Amino acid sequence: MTKLELLPAVDVRDGQAVRLVHGESGSETSYGDPLAAALAWQGAGAEWLHLVDLDAAFGTGDNRARIAEVARTMDIKVELSGGIRDDDTLAAALATGCTRVNLGTAALETPEWVAKVIAEHGDRIAVGLDVRGTTLRGRGWTRDGGDLYETLARLDSEGCARYVVTDIAKDGTLQGPNLELLANVCAATDRPVVASGGVSSLDDLRAIASLVPQGVEGAIVGKALYAKAFTLEEALEAVSR
Numbered sequence: 001m002t003k004l005e006l007l008p009a010v011d012v013r014d015g016q017a018v019r020l021v022h023g024e025s026g027s028e029t030s031y032g033d034p035l036a037a038a039l040a041w042q043g044a045g046a047e048w049l050h051l052v053d054l055d056a057a058f059g060t061g062d063n064r065a066r067i068a069e070v071a072r073t074m075d076i077k078v079e080l081s082g083g084i085r086d087d088d089t090l091a092a093a094l095a096t097g098c099t100r101v102n103l104g105t106a107a108l109e110t111p112e113w114v115a116k117v118i119a120e121h122g123d124r125i126a127v128g129l130d131v132r133g134t135t136l137r138g139r140g141w142t143r144d145g146g147d148l149y150e151t152l153a154r155l156d157s158e159g160c161a162r163y164v165v166t167d168i169a170k171d172g173t174l175q176g177p178n179l180e181l182l183a184n185v186c187a188a189t190d191r192p193v194v195a196s197g198g199v200s201s202l203d204d205l206r207a208i209a210s211l212v213p214q215g216v217e218g219a220i221v222g223k224a225l226y227a228k229a230f231t232l233e234e235a236l237e238a239v240s241r
């Protein structure tokens with residue numbers, strides 16, 4: 001059976017690696033230097049890094065130089081997220097050498113542009129479907145942006161390669177992933193799905209791994225690693241079989 005990919009997260013705010021609760025600005029706990037965090041995950045055996053520019057996502061500036069430094073330093077695959085909404089921000093993100101970017105707000109507000117860049121860049125573009133219930137949220141998860149399943153159908157028809165699915169109510173809470181949401185999204189699309197938000201234990205990772213046959217490809221893990229609920233080595237071992 002294909003194993004679940006794990007993507008440890010480094011979310012950057014004001015130059016620091018942080019964790020948020022429900023993705024809310026102001027709920028930060030700081031974990032220091034983002035490059036040190038990223039190198040620690042790489043050293044522990046990660047094959048992927050999920051790297052987020054939270055200031056760019058919230059519109060409170062950006063950490064572009066810091067993010068580029070981290071992405072360029074990594075020997076592993078990097079998924080870059082946060083504030084990638086137009087030609088300039090996309091070009092800067094892709095120029096870091098990241099494996100793929102994750103578009104969120106743009107998929108809700110400028111669908112024609114997203115269709116164009118999906119056609120141009122194929123597998124290097126993923127779309128983040130960040131939801132409360134089945135309502136999508138954009139602009140750093142602060143504004144409603146339409147229905148999950150209608151948007152998914154549109155993006156599928158435009159050839160979107162993969163989706164990063166986050167239940168905002170779970171994100172940063174250590175309350176477990178929303179397995180029902182993940183299964184429902186997998187049932188609605190034949191594209192791979194990366195699960196994000198709420199992982200608290202190795203059992204949560206095993207539960208997400210049980211959805212691999214349905215289309216879940218990976219899981220982003222943030223708070224649980226920073227809170228030392230388990231180590232990345234233990235997580236990789238738990239999903240290796």
Ligand SMILES: O=C(O)c1ccccc1NCC(=O)[C@H](O)[C@H](O)COP(=O)(O)O
Binds near residue numbers: 019050052058141223
């Ligand atoms: O990814 C974004 O663009 C983003 C925008 C605004 C707030 C948060 C955002 N991302 C957060 C993440 O991707 C988390 O790192 C990830 O969901 C991990 O969650 P958890 O394991 O619950 O800490």
